[in-house]
Amino acid sequence: MPLYLDPDELHAFRDLNQGPGALLDLIGAMAFRAGGTAQRLGVFDALAAGPDTAHDLARKLDVVERPLAVLLDALVRFGYLERRDGRYALGPAAEGFTTGLALWHDVIGELWTGLEEAVRTGHPPEPYYPWLEQRPGTLRAFHDMLAGMARSMAPAVVHQAPPLGGRLLDVGGGHAIYSIAFCQAVPGLAATVVDLPGALAEGRARVEEAGLGDRITLVPGDLRDAVEGRYDAALLFNVCHGLAPEDAAALVARVTAALEPGGTLLVLEPFADPPPGTRGHAAAFLAGFSLNLAATQGGRLYTFAEVAGWAAAAGLAGIERRPLDAPGTDELLVARRAT
Numbered sequence: 001m002p003l004y005l006d007p008d009e010l011h012a013f014r015d016l017n018q019g020p021g022a023l024l025d026l027i028g029a030m031a032f033r034a035g036g037t038a039q040r041l042g043v044f045d046a047l048a049a050g051p052d053t054a055h056d057l058a059r060k061l062d063v064v065e066r067p068l069a070v071l072l073d074a075l076v077r078f079g080y081l082e083r084r085d086g087r088y089a090l091g092p093a094a095e096g097f098t099t100g101l102a103l104w105h106d107v108i109g110e111l112w113t114g115l116e117e118a119v120r121t122g123h124p125p126e127p128y129y130p131w132l133e134q135r136p137g138t139l140r141a142f143h144d145m146l147a148g149m150a151r152s153m154a155p156a157v158v159h160q161a162p163p164l165g166g167r168l169l170d171v172g173g174g175h176a177i178y179s180i181a182f183c184q185a186v187p188g189l190a191a192t193v194v195d196l197p198g199a200l201a202e203g204r205a206r207v208e209e210a211g212l213g214d215r216i217t218l219v220p221g222d223l224r225d226a227v228e229g230r231y232d233a234a235l236l237f238n239v240c241h242g243l244a245p246e247d248a249a250a251l252v253a254r255v256t257a258a259l260e261p262g263g264t265l266l267v268l269e270p271f272a273d274p275p276p277g278t279r280g281h282a283a284a285f286l287a288g289f290s291l292n293l294a295a296t297q298g299g300r301l302y303t304f305a306e307v308a309g310w311a312a313a314a315g316l317a318g319i320e321r322r323p324l325d326a327p328g329t330d331e332l333l334v335a336r337r338a339t
């Protein structure tokens with residue numbers, strides 16, 4: 001929350017841990033919903049062209065001036081906008097809502113209404129991926145967010161992976177960024193990306209653009225089904241956390257069974273026991289992300305030991321944890337099938 005605390009509040013909250021935490025959470029929830037609503041109404045896009053009055057903005061956005069002015073004033077107080085001489089301008093924090101936070105606004109605003117039921121019953125009332133498929137704008141924001149993260153991590157992932165060759169399977173790798181990165185790094189490597197049909201369109205365009213259409217095959221499929229083909233290596237990147245533990249373990253076993261002797265499994269995940277030094281807002285975000293997975297997909301973040309246990313049970317050995325020199329808390333699990 002970009003809210004500015006006054007020095008006494010800041011001291012009580014930050015230094016003494018005595019701040020009105022629940023009240024700040026409430027204000028944070030209000031600020032987040034206000035920011036997300038402004039993004040959906042087009043306030044931030046309109047103000048990107050320059051400062052404006054509530055009257056003119058209301059006309060441009062085709063909304064009612066009186067509640068818009070209340071929203072704009074709240075956004076000023078929450079730190080998203082600035083107000084000078086009766087005109088509103090973007091504040092530095094507004095940028096967040098032009099990128100990944102817009103997706104979180106939709107997820108928390110709609111899907112987290114099912115959190116209580118998910119905890120009571122153990123099942124999310126609304127399955128995440130079908131929900132996404134019905135909302136083209138939210139689906140796009142989700143894939144843009146995944147693609148942005150993958151682009152920032154791919155060089156470190158390729159660097160930390162053991163040497164790969166032959167045939168690579170990329171399960172749930174729809175945007176194809178990791179398969180492209182591995183194919184660009186390893187001459188002769190051929191990859192098969194399996195994902196839901198809606199997730200593959202963007203990957204297909206990216207593969208063509210990279211000139212790798214002859215080496216990367218995109219296959220619509222469901223990761224709950226049997227794995228077709230034999231592979232020398234497989235990627236399970238950010239897939240396990242969307243599944244219940246027994247389903248994630250079964251997926252690791254199915255993918256392992258499709259590996260040739262000596263084949264490599266790479267799992268990329270933010271583990272529930274993150275790298276040492278993960279604290280503050282990064283640690284809190286991971287806890288909230290895990291709760292989001294429970295609320296929307298029936299999954300959660302898993303510890304490295306849990307994932308390593310599934311890999312060992314599937315018959316993999318040489319299981320290693322490899323941190324990444326990249327932003328975020330994702331790490332690699334590397335394991336090999338016995339020769």
Ligand SMILES: C[S@@+](CC[C@H](N)C(=O)[O-])C[C@H]1O[C@@H](n2cnc3c(N)ncnc32)[C@H](O)[C@@H]1O
Nearest residue numbers: 146150172173174195196199221222223237238
């Ligand atoms: C969190 S994203 C991870 C994407 C990519 N592997 C990465 O690390 O950036 C999960 C991916 O799994 C795919 N997925 C989810 N459920 C699936 C299913 N039942 N069958 C196939 N793919 C699925 C999604 O479409 C999405 O591309």
